[in-house]
Amino acid sequence: MTIDNECVGCIINQSVKVADAIGADKTLKNRLRTTVESMSKDFSFSKTPPEIAADVYEKMSELQIKKICMMRSKNSLRKKLCPLFRF
Numbered sequence: 053m054t055i056d057n058e059c060v061g062c063i064i065n066q067s068v069k070v071a072d073a074i075g076a077d078k079t080l081k082n083r084l085r086t087t088v089e090s091m092s093k094d095f096s097f098s099k100t101p102p103e104i105a106a107d108v109y110e111k112m113s114e115l116q117i118k119k120i121c122m123m124r125s126k127n128s129l130r131k132k133l134c135p136l137f138r139f
Contacts (some may be wrong), residue, residue, distance in 0.1 A: 059101050060092045063108055070112060080119055084112050 055063075067088040071081035088108055095104055 053100060055095060055097055055099060055101050055104055059104070060095060063095075063101070063104060064088050064092060066105070067108065067112060070109070074116065076116070080116065084115055087111060087115060 064085065067084050068081070071084045076084060088111075091108060091111060
């Protein structure tokens with residue numbers, strides 16, 4: 053089964069639910085949603101929903117990690133994650 057227009061709306065809605073589940077602040081939650089909405093314009097309708105979701109969740113995790121790396125606190129999670137990513 054490949055995605056259709058209903059799937060696109062559902063995937064965007066899932067991004068909001070993920071933001072809530074990870075306790076994202078209002079700024080990050082908005083950024084996650086708008087990023088997924090922007091990505092949705094280029095979704096391939098030849099892919100399955102799980103394939104699209106994998107791409108979306110990967111991008112969402114990058115945004116969350118970037119936020120952690122931009123934090124000024126020097127916690128151990130930031131020290132472990134930030135060297136792995138170049139922004």
